[in-house]
Amino acid sequence: MSVMILFGTETGTAENVAEEMADVVMADGVYDMTDFDIDDLAEVSLLIVVCSTYGSGELPTGAEPFAAALDARTPDLSHLRFAVFGLGDVVYEDTYNRGGEIMAEILTERGATQVGEHGRHDGSSDIKPRVAGRAWAQDLTELLEATA
Numbered sequence: 001m002s003v004m005i006l007f008g009t010e011t012g013t014a015e016n017v018a019e020e021m022a023d024v025v026m027a028d029g030v031y032d033m034t035d036f037d038i039d040d041l042a043e044v045s046l047l048i049v050v051c052s053t054y055g056s057g058e059l060p061t062g063a064e065p066f067a068a069a070l071d072a073r074t075p076d077l078s079h080l081r082f083a084v085f086g087l088g089d090v091v092y093e094d095t096y097n098r099g100g101e102i103m104a105e106i107l108t109e110r111g112a113t114q115v116g117e118h119g120r121h122d123g124s125s126d127i128k129p130r131v132a133g134r135a136w137a138q139d140l141t142e143l144l145e146a147t148a
C-alpha cells in the first residue's frame, strides 16, 4: 500500500504538521500541493491531506494548483482512500476549517473515499498543530490497522 501525504499551506504550518505525521503513518512521501502532478495519484492507495484555510473560508494559495488540476482534468479517483487533517481558527466562526472540508468535497466528487475522522486543528487552542496532527495520525493508523 502506498501512503502519500499532501499539504496545502499559506505560511508553512500545514507543512510542519505533514512532516510530523510522516513517520507515524509510514508515508512513502510528503509533497506540496503547489507542484504536485495529479497523475501521481494513480499509484497511491491512501492519501493524507493536510490543508489550512485562508481568506474567508478558502483554500490556501498553496492548495490552489492541486484543486484547479482536479477540477480541470476530472481524474477518476475511485481507487483512492483519503483522510483529511484541516487547519483553521475558531475566530473565523462560520468559515472555521473550511479548507480541509473543501479538499474533502473535491476528492469525493472525483470518486475517492474519505476514511477516519476528519481532523480539525484550532489555532486558538492550547494544543500545538504538530502535537494535534501526530495524535490524529496515530488514531488514523490504529483505525486502519483494526479494519484492515
Ligand SMILES: Cc1cc2nc3c(=O)[nH]c(=O)nc-3n(C[C@H](O)[C@H](O)[C@H](O)COP(=O)(O)O)c2cc1C
Residues within 6 Å of the ligand: 008, 009, 010, 011, 012, 013, 014, 015, 052, 053, 054, 055, 056, 057, 058, 060, 087, 088, 089, 090, 092, 095, 096, 097, 098, 123
Ligand atoms: C488572513 C487569514 C485568513 C484566515 N482565514 C481563516 C478562515 O476563514 N477559517 C479558518 O478556520 N481559519 C482561517 N485562518 C487561520 C489559518 O487557517 C490557521 O492559522 C492555520 O494554522 C494556518 O496554516 P498554514 O500556515 O499552513 O497556512 C486564517 C488566517 C489568516 C492569517
